[in-house]
Amino acid sequence: MEIPLIVGAGLVVIGVGVGIGKIGSSAMEAIARQPEAYGKIQTAMLIAAALIEGIGFAALFAV
Amino acid sequence: MEKLLGEFSFGLFIWQTLIVVALLLLLRKFAWKPILNTINDREEGIRSAMEAAAQARQEMQNLQTDNERILKEARGERESLLKEARELRQKMIDEAKEEAKAQGEQLISQAKEAIESEKQIAITSLKNEVADLSLQIAEQLTKETLSSDKKQTELVQKLLKEVDFKA
Amino acid sequence: MKRTLLVLFTLSLASNAFASSTSKEGEKKGSLKDEIKAYVQHHLKDSHDFYLGSYKEAGKKHYVGYIGLPVILWDNGLHYFSSAKFKHGKAVVQKGSNYYKLYHGKIYITDADGSIVYDADHHPTNEKPLDLSMTKSVITMLLTALFMFFLFRSLARSYGTNGNIAKGIGRFFEPIIIYIRDDIAIPNIGEKHHGRYMSFLLTVFFFIWFLNLLGLTPLGINVTGNIAVTFGLALITFLLTNLTANKNYWAHIFWMPGVPVLMKIALIPIELLGVVIKPFSLLIRLYANMQAGHIVLMSLIGLMFIFNNWLGSSLSFALAFSISIIELLVALLQAYIFTMLSALYFGFAVEEHHDEAH
Numbered sequence: 001m002e003i004p005l006i007v008g009a010g011l012v013v014i015g016v017g018v019g020i021g022k023i024g025s026s027a028m029e030a031i032a033r034q035p036e037a038y039g040k041i042q043t044a045m046l047i048a049a050a051l052i053e054g055i056g057f058a059a060l061f062a063v
Numbered sequence: 064m065e066k067l068l069g070e071f072s073f074g075l076f077i078w079q080t081l082i083v084v085a086l087l088l089l090l091r092k093f094a095w096k097p098i099l100n101t102i103n104d105r106e107e108g109i110r111s112a113m114e115a116a117a118q119a120r121q122e123m124q125n126l127q128t129d130n131e132r133i134l135k136e137a138r139g140e141r142e143s144l145l146k147e148a149r150e151l152r153q154k155m156i157d158e159a160k161e162e163a164k165a166q167g168e169q170l171i172s173q174a175k176e177a178i179e180s181e182k183q184i185a186i187t188s189l190k191n192e193v194a195d196l197s198l199q200i201a202e203q204l205t206k207e208t209l210s211s212d213k214k215q216t217e218l219v220q221k222l223l224k225e226v227d228f229k230a
Numbered sequence: 231m232k233r234t235l236l237v238l239f240t241l242s243l244a245s246n247a248f249a250s251s252t253s254k255e256g257e258k259k260g261s262l263k264d265e266i267k268a269y270v271q272h273h274l275k276d277s278h279d280f281y282l283g284s285y286k287e288a289g290k291k292h293y294v295g296y297i298g299l300p301v302i303l304w305d306n307g308l309h310y311f312s313s314a315k316f317k318h319g320k321a322v323v324q325k326g327s328n329y330y331k332l333y334h335g336k337i338y339i340t341d342a343d344g345s346i347v348y349d350a351d352h353h354p355t356n357e358k359p360l361d362l363s364m365t366k367s368v369i370t371m372l373l374t375a376l377f378m379f380f381l382f383r384s385l386a387r388s389y390g391t392n393g394n395i396a397k398g399i400g401r402f403f404e405p406i407i408i409y410i411r412d413d414i415a416i417p418n419i420g421e422k423h424h425g426r427y428m429s430f431l432l433t434v435f436f437f438i439w440f441l442n443l444l445g446l447t448p449l450g451i452n453v454t455g456n457i458a459v460t461f462g463l464a465l466i467t468f469l470l471t472n473l474t475a476n477k478n479y480w481a482h483i484f485w486m487p488g489v490p491v492l493m494k495i496a497l498i499p500i501e502l503l504g505v506v507i508k509p510f511s512l513l514i515r516l517y518a519n520m521q522a523g524h525i526v527l528m529s530l531i532g533l534m535f536i537f538n539n540w541l542g543s544s545l546s547f548a549l550a551f552s553i554s555i556i557e558l559l560v561a562l563l564q565a566y567i568f569t570m571l572s573a574l575y576f577g578f579a580v581e582e583h584h585d586e587a588h
Contacts, residue, residue, distance in 0.1 A: 046567060046570065050515065054511035057514045057515065061514065070456075071458050071461070072276060072361065072458045074302075074363055075276055075456055078365075078368040078371070079463075080465070082368075082371045082375050083434075086433055090383075090429065091433075093379070093386065094385065095428060097389065098389070101389040102407070102411075105394050
């Protein structure tokens with residue numbers, strides 16, 4: 001049975017969602033632990049999230 | 064992916080690039096450079112003002128410590144002056160007292176001397192008087208010519224009563 | 231107690247509503263769905279004309295506030311005319327010996343009758359002229375650019391007249407400019423080199439932000455959701471990164487220091503790919519976020535008409551409203567991320583010393 005491409009894209013999106021969620025949650029914890037490092041943590045979080053997001057787009061546009 | 068490429072409009076891309084590059088250059092010349100320069104200048108100004116303020120504060124502190132030192136010195140000086148004056152006064156009083164005392168003593172001794180000499184004079188004059196008196200008594204006695212022993216004694220007694228040894 | 235009653239009441243109404251809506255003839259609903267789908271599709275695309283709204287009356291489509299925009303074509307010579315001449319794709323425009331027709335937002339070369347030949351997938355196979363038209367997006371970008379120019383020039387001028395203190399609306403934008411300098415440019419590029427890139431970062435940030443916000447207005451001009459626009463922006467980032475890069479940057483691509491020779495050779499294609507992928511991810515991210523936001527928003531608005539009852543429609547209204555608020559945030563966030571990642575790439579390009587552990 002052939003699996004439609006869109007299913008794969010959905011799986012990738014799930015993975016990306018989990019990944020970005022994890023980044024967000026760790027960033028929140030880090031900020032709670034060190035509120036003074038808020039700016040640095042936020043920047044690092046956004047960069048990491050952006051890189052993962054890129055994979056999601058690649059999957060979406062492959063469909 | 065084909066969908067993406069199908070959506071790509073070359074005309075829009077050309078226009079967009081033109082607009083953004085033109086906007087970039089115009090804004091750089093007319094907005095960003097003046098704005099950033101002003102912000103930098105202002106920050107520089109604030110920084111230098113803060114530094115100046117800190118410096119002024121430092122200077123003021125220095126001045127204050129200087130003032131305090133000067134004040135302390137002045138107070139010390141006044142203190143020493145007062146002390147000196149007090150000493151001087153004491154000395155003057157003492158000296159005056161001393162002098163007065165000496166003078167008094169001198170006066171007393173002079174008075175004593177004067178009294179002594181007066182006394183001597185008085186004694187001398189008394190002696191002379193006594194001698195005179197004695198001579199007069201003797202004269203009288205002799206005048207009575209020794210008429211009677213009784214009379215002589217009476218006379219002596221009478222004369223002696225007349226003489227007052229007061230002086 | 232009151233609340234329980236309310237919930238029960240709502241639930242009963244909801245079941246009624248769903249029952250009634252499902253009982254309606256499916257055929258009519260299908261056509262409405264298709265119409266909304268076509269409308270959303272149309273909205274997402276750039277267009278050659280501008281109108282505030284349209285409605286159908288007696289099978290004829292009427293347009294409100296229609297403005298024809300200049301069409302500029304390069305097809306063995308320059309042709310220009312107003313897009314009103316296309317009559318929304320119904321008329322064929324003749325210029326010289328060529329005939330042009332508007333079909334689904336694109337201009338095709340046709341014969342005098344305006345016939346369009348389709349392939350198996352129902353895509354037109356007609357030839358297309360080089361279309362340099364001032365489309366809706368181009369006009370919007372021009373207006374945004376003008377607005378930005380006057381806005382920031384007035385800010386720059388207000389310094390002169392007000393003793394180096396911003397006046398009016400500039401008071402709102404000045405802290406943003408300072409934020410971009412202090413929290414985006416300097417940490418990512420470095421104190422020494424950030425000055426060179428400030429103009430680009432500021433321009434791009436405000437350009438994307440304003441266009442994103444414009445896309446959320448009822449005019450709904452989806453400029454940053456056009457791949458050509460984001461491609462243009464990312465291309466400038468790409469060119470700036472690679473044209474201003476120093477020796478260190480190229481050394482890291484072609485001869486990565488601190489790794490064995492075999493690794494160095496293996497890393498060359500990966501690093502080269504990275505050079506392209508970095509700006510590519512920029513362009514795709516902005517495009518996809520704006521596109522997705524508009525699709526979701528438009529679909530929710532469309533849902534109001536599909537439900538066509540007070541519960542479902544008000545629910546989709548509430549949802550559309552909250553998504554709109556999130557989109558406001560996304561508009562700013564995407565501008566921020568584009569600017570920040572651009573700054574990060576510039577930082578890679580001008581980085582000077584490097585840890586050996588890298």
